[in-house]
Amino acid sequence: MHAWEAIQKAVDFIEENLQEEISTETLAEIVSLSPFYFQRLFKRLVNKSVQEYIKLRRLSKAIETFNTNENRIIDVALDYGFSSHANFTRAFKETYGITPEEYKKSRPMMNTVTKPEISMNYILIDEGVPLIVGDIVLEIQRKNVTTSEKYIGFTADVNIAEQTPVGESTGIDVPGQLWVKFHKEKMALSNFIDFDIELGMSYMAEPEKGIFQYFAGAYLQNELHDTSNFIIQELPKGEYIICKIEAESFELLVKEALDKAGKYLFGTWLPKHQLTTEPFSAEKYYTNCDNGYCMEIWVKPIQENR
Structure with a gap:
C-alpha cells in the first residue's frame, strides 16, 4: 500500500463514522501505521491535523443538516460528537465567524471543508483524457x-486568505453570496441574457492588499444600454486551458467537484506540466448539459516568450 493510499483509507473511514468517536490511535491501527508516523503523514497529505480535520468535517455535515431539516442545534451538536451546545457553538464560531443561531437565521453561503480525494495528487492525465474520481x-x-x-452581473472584493481553495480557510463564502444576489435580481435582465450560461471570474488580484475581485453573472446576448447597478465584464479572447467538470447533481458540482477540480488543476496538473497562468480564472456554468451537470474552469497560460 502506498502512503497516500493509507491516508485515503483513513479519510474514507472518518467520513463513514463522523457520528462516532474517532481516535487518532484507532485510525493509525486501521492503516497499520504508528500513531506518530500516521499523524505526520496525514498532516502532510490533508494539510490539517487528524482531529482538526475531523472537527471541520463534522461542522460541514452540521451545516448540511441545518439546510435540510429543522433539527435543534443541541441535537445536531450531539449527533456530530460535540459534548454540549456551548462546545459546538464555540467551535462553529471559531471556524465560520458566526454562531449556529446566526447561521440558521440568515443561511449565508459558507466555505466548508470537503472530503479530499488524495489519489488525484498522484494521477496525471493527458489533454482530452477524462479522469473519473468518485462521482465526478x-x-x-x-x-x-x-x-x-460579454457577461453582465455583479462584482465584489474577496480576501484571498479567506477564500478556498486558495487560502484553505473557512467562513462566509463571498463569491457564493454574490451568486445569491445575482440570482435574486437577474430576472430584470431576462430580455438580454442567456440563462443557460453563467460565469464566475476571479481577476485583478492585489496581493499587497490581500484581495482579488470576483464577478458573477450571465452571458449577455443582446445589447443593453442601461446597465443600472449591474457590471459588464468581458471574457477576453486568447488561449485557455479548460478543465471541464461533470457531476450527478448541481450541489455536488459546486460544493465538492469544483473544489477538487481546482486543487487538481492548480496543485497537480499545471505544476506537473511546468505551466504558469495569469492571475485570472473563470468558472463557466452550463445549465443545459447532455449528462448531469457540468461546468468549466478557464485559466490563461503565460506564454514562454513573454
Missing part, C-alpha cells in the same frame, strides 16, 4: 478563443 469526471484541454464574450 474531469477533462482538461486547450482552446483558442478568437472572439471575446
